[in-house]
Amino acid sequence: MRADPREHVHEHEVKELLRAAGVPVPRGVVVPCGAEGPRGGFPVPGELAEPLVLKAYGPGLVHKSEAGAVVLGLRAADLPAAAGEMRARVPGLAGFLVEEQAAAGVELIVGLVRDPAFGPVLLAGLGGVWAEALRDTALRLCPVSERDARRMLGSLRAAPLLGGVRGRPPVDLEALVGLLVAVGGPGGLWERLELGEFELNPVIATPDGVTAVDARYLPGGPATPPGDGSTGGNTGGSTGGSTADFLPLFEPRAVAVAGASTARPNFGNMFLGFYRAAGVPLVAVHPQAEEVAGVPAARSLAEAGGRVGTGVDYALVAVPAERCAEVVRQAAGVPFVQVMSGGFGEAGHAELEAELVAAARAAGTRLLGPNCMGVYCPRGRQTFVGGGLGPPGPVALVSQSGGLAGEVIKVGERRGLAFSRVVTIGNAADVTPAELVRWLAGDPETRAVGLYLEDPRDGRELYEALRALDRPAVLLVGGRTGQGRAAAASHTGGLVSDRRLWEAVAEQAGAALVSSQDDLIGVLAFFQAHGSRPAAGDGVLVVGPSGGASVLAADAFDAAGVRLDPLPEGVAGELRGLGVAASGNPLEVPVGPLGRPGLVPDVVRAILRRRPYRDVVAHVNVPAFFTYGDAPQALYACVRALAAAQDALPRTRVTLVTRNGECAPAGVEDEVRRVAAAAGIPVYRSMEAAAAAVAAGGRHGAA
Numbered sequence: 187m188r189a190d191p192r193e194h195v196h197e198h199e200v201k202e203l204l205r206a207a208g209v210p211v212p213r214g215v216v217v218p219c220g221a222e223g224p225r226g227g228f229p230v231p232g233e234l235a236e237p238l239v240l241k242a243y244g245p246g247l248v249h250k251s252e253a254g255a256v257v258l259g260l261r262a263a264d265l266p267a268a269a270g271e272m273r274a275r276v277p278g279l280a281g282f283l284v285e286e287q288a289a290a291g292v293e294l295i296v297g298l299v300r301d302p303a304f305g306p307v308l309l310a311g312l313g314g315v316w317a318e319a320l321r322d323t324a325l326r327l328c329p330v331s332e333r334d335a336r337r338m339l340g341s342l343r344a345a346p347l348l349g350g351v352r353g354r355p356p357v358d359l360e361a362l363v364g365l366l367v368a369v370g371g372p373g374g375l376w377e378r379l380e381l382g383e384f385e386l387n388p389v390i391a392t393p394d395g396v397t398a399v400d401a402r403y404l405p406g407g408p409a410t411p412p413g414d415g416s417t418g419g420n421t422g423g424s425t426g427g428s429t430a431d432f433l434p435l436f437e438p439r440a441v442a443v444a445g446a447s448t449a450r451p452n453f454g455n456m457f458l459g460f461y462r463a464a465g466v467p468l469v470a471v472h473p474q475a476e477e478v479a480g481v482p483a484a485r486s487l488a489e490a491g492g493r494v495g496t497g498v499d500y501a502l503v504a505v506p507a508e509r510c511a512e513v514v515r516q517a518a519g520v521p522f523v524q525v526m527s528g529g530f531g532e533a534g535h536a537e538l539e540a541e542l543v544a545a546a547r548a549a550g551t552r553l554l555g556p557n558c559m560g561v562y563c564p565r566g567r568q569t570f571v572g573g574g575l576g577p578p579g580p581v582a583l584v585s586q587s588g589g590l591a592g593e594v595i596k597v598g599e600r601r602g603l604a605f606s607r608v609v610t611i612g613n614a615a616d617v618t619p620a621e622l623v624r625w626l627a628g629d630p631e632t633r634a635v636g637l638y639l640e641d642p643r644d645g646r647e648l649y650e651a652l653r654a655l656d657r658p659a660v661l662l663v664g665g666r667t668g669q670g671r672a673a674a675a676s677h678t679g680g681l682v683s684d685r686r687l688w689e690a691v692a693e694q695a696g697a698a699l700v701s702s703q704d705d706l707i708g709v710l711a712f713f714q715a716h717g718s719r720p721a722a723g724d725g726v727l728v729v730g731p732s733g734g735a736s737v738l739a740a741d742a743f744d745a746a747g748v749r750l751d752p753l754p755e756g757v758a759g760e761l762r763g764l765g766v767a768a769s770g771n772p773l774e775v776p777v778g779p780l781g782r783p784g785l786v787p788d789v790v791r792a793i794l795r796r797r798p799y800r801d802v803v804a805h806v807n808v809p810a811f812f813t814y815g816d817a818p819q820a821l822y823a824c825v826r827a828l829a830a831a832q833d834a835l836p837r838t839r840v841t842l843v844t845r846n847g848e849c850a851p852a853g854v855e856d857e858v859r860r861v862a863a864a865a866g867i868p869v870y871r872s873m874e875a876a877a878a879a880v881a882a883g884g885r886h887g888a889a
């Protein structure tokens with residue numbers, strides 16, 4: 187047992203570990219010494235090639251250069267004098283490390299930290315003095331693959347430095363990738379270290395290889411798997427790998443509502459109303475009443491099944507927080523209980539939340555929430571929204587906010603989304619997002635998954651679940667700050683932020699990460715429309731009217747990380763024949779009330795014959811149709827022509843942008859959406875929204 191878990195491991199000891207792991211380090215010798223210096227004078231190591239580096243080590247000596255404990259460019263003969271001066275400068279020095287000086291090159295930082303939610307994380311970036319000034323780094327969750335390592339390096343702004351700029355030869359990229367994998371890959375150092383923090387800064391990369399010239403390791407406590415309660419994780423113990431069958435949650439035989447009042451209508455009564463409208467068999471739970479608002483009532487959850495004449499699969503509990511556990515304790519035989527009430531962990535009452543989870547465990551029921559709205563599933567007549575059920579469809583949503591989920595349902599359905607399963611989980615004290623994602627992966631009704639998260643409880647488990655998900659997913663994460671976490675002794679700690687971590691999770695799990703509710707809906711609409719289309723080819727073609735709009739479209743796609751490749755060679759003549767100048771991509775095509783509705787499809791077909799772009803984004807300026815013409819017919823004709831083109835191009839994904847749609851008379855946009863949706867074309871009101879959706883869809887193309 188280590189006395190102090192943060193005890194510093196000396197640089198030369200870390201370098202031994204590195205050497206054993208196959209990470210190149212400079213050749214060197216260690217010269218231990220006390221306050222009087224090395225016994226018998228400073229030994230001059232003959233076997234090391236000059237120039238040499240002299241470094242001191244000792245307790246608390248973490249940032250050596252700042253303490254004057256690094257001298258570069260020494261000859262062997264200089265060592266005794268340099269060591270004497272260093273001893274005078276550096277109090278508490280325990281010894282020296284003399285090593286060969288690596289040739290100059292690109293200095294990088296490579297680090298490992300254990301994130302409280304996501305576990306071991308590898309960081310790579312521009313190192314040395316640049317590390318903190320430029321914060322040019324990439325993160326990945328361990329273990330990283332060789333491909334991950336390559337993509338990390340490729341994503342750095344400093345990537346051109348590695349490839350060789352201004353006549354400099356490129357660095358040995360293979361060696362660098364090898365180093366990243368040796369540290370953060372399968373079987374890598376991360377598995378053998380007790381993190382803590384671990385940092386190589388710098389690693390010097392040259393055309394001839396890489397060398398870790400500095401190494402720092404601060405062991406942490408023993409590894410605690412995320413979600414074991416020590417990180418505020420799942421209070422009820424691990425549910426990882428759970429095989430709970432969530433079907434009765436979404437398609438219950440009957441629903442019970444506890445908390446509706448006979449005297450003063452409250453939330454519970456509102457839900458009774460929603461459920462009645464949805465038509466699911468329903469029973470109220472009330473200590474005295476025979477019925478509540480016309481719904482038959484039972485005395486307790488235990489008696490609810492008898493009252494409704496069929497098993498109750500889902501109970502909604504909307505009583506004050508301190509009484510929830512008591513109600514849940516009687517839920518034996520009800521597989522799912524949702525606690526709507528707030529006032530638990532989120533309000534500083536962790537003890538009430540723990541009591542609630544214990545009650546659910548005792549009753550053998552699974553708990554949803556607390557502090558959530560419930561479940562929406564048109565197929566199962568499950569709901570928590572007023573206004574009736576929308577059509578069943580392929581889109582699932584897991585949300586830690588009930589309010590947000592309600593908005594996504596309402597706005598999404600207005601825009602044509604159709605849901606398979608929506609589940610809100612609030613504090614996720616028992617049922618976690620990871621578990622739900624695992625179940626959705628096997629749900630035949632679900633073809634795309636959206637997630638809104640604030641604190642996933644067990645981030646590592648969620649990451650694994652997303653990796654195992656074989657259908658497109660999009661993540662919206664609230665409360666991501668751009669700030670680094672509290673930096674300890676290493677730069678690495680300060681360079682890891684929630685935002686960067688979620689980017690890594692999305693990248694490695696193949697999910698899209700968006701930053702607004704609007705984009706969450708937009709990306710889900712894209713997945714719904716195009717998810718099952720076996721898109722071929724690659725690249726994105728943008729066509730529509732107006733030079734300015736075309737220029738801005740290029741910027742919007744660029745900002746979304748989508749490159750618009752130039753038009754294929756030799757297409758100009760054919761375009762000219764159609765009356766269109768080959769202005770580039772975005773391609774400016776006159777579209778309006780006086781134009782031919784089939785022009786855009788003709789142009790698109792001519793281009794696709796030469797190059798199969800995977801995505802075609804067509805845009806129109808809606809008011810133009812009403813300024814020069816007065817009927818929406820010309821607009822509809824354009825959309826119908828595009829719909830016909832999509833039908834004829836099953837391996838291309840067509841997307842429509844109706845710019846300035848608010849200028850259209852009421853109902854016009856709905857009709858446009860209807861026609862487009864029938865052909866499987868998603869519609870966006872701005873180029874930015876379309877770009878976000880196409881970018882997300884790019885991860886799921888077959889190309």
Ligand code: ADP
Nearest residue numbers: 212239248249250251256286287288387399400
């Ligand atoms: P610090 O504790 O201050 O980070 P380092 O061991 O990283 O100390 O040394 C400071 C700097 O000296 C490094 O950033 C690197 O530029 C240079 N340096 C240190 N060791 C070597 C070496 N063996 N070969 C070449 N340069 C070195």
Ligand code: MG
Nearest residue numbers: 387388400401
């Ligand atoms: Mg250093």
